[in-house]
């Protein structure tokens with residue numbers, strides 16, 4: 001399970017909130033996960049809105065709640081619960097309906113040394 005960011009992990013470089021209008025919106029797949037959640041916090045502090053696409057296979061809604069608690073603009077954190085593999089049409093709709101400035105792809109099942117068994121079969125994401 002991912003370790004979501006806590007208040008002590010995060011600092012604002014300027015100490016002041018980012019501008020009220022985001023510099024753009026970034027799609028973060030796996031944004032509720034370990035690296036993704038920290039990335040989302042930093043992105044919002046840097047002035048970007050984020051759309052998190054996650055299926056919570058290795059994370060929880062609590063991570064998103066904590067992201068929103070740690071950023072100056074919680075309303076800039078949008079959430080889409082979907083599987084990148086099974087819900088391809090959701091991704092199509094997201095991409096075609098939003099002018100994302102960038103996509104950062106973290107959604108994946110982390111490889112364990114003895115883990116390439118049934119859990120991973122048919123679930124490679126972005127390979």
Ligand SMILES: NC(=O)c1ccc[n+]([C@@H]2O[C@H](COP(=O)([O-])OP(=O)(O)OC[C@H]3O[C@@H](n4cnc5c(N)ncnc54)[C@H](O)[C@@H]3O)[C@@H](O)[C@H]2O)c1
Nearest residue numbers: 002030032033034035054055056057058059083084107108
């Ligand atoms: N953590 C590290 O030290 C580290 C180091 C190098 C590379 N990486 C890579 O970075 C990526 C992210 O790592 P992490 O540590 O944040 O992993 P993580 O498991 O904490 O986060 C991955 C997130 O992706 C989500 N996810 C998985 N499959 C999905 C799917 N099909 N659709 C939507 N969401 C899905 C999970 O629910 C989770 O929230 C992985 O590819 C990992 O291999 C991690």
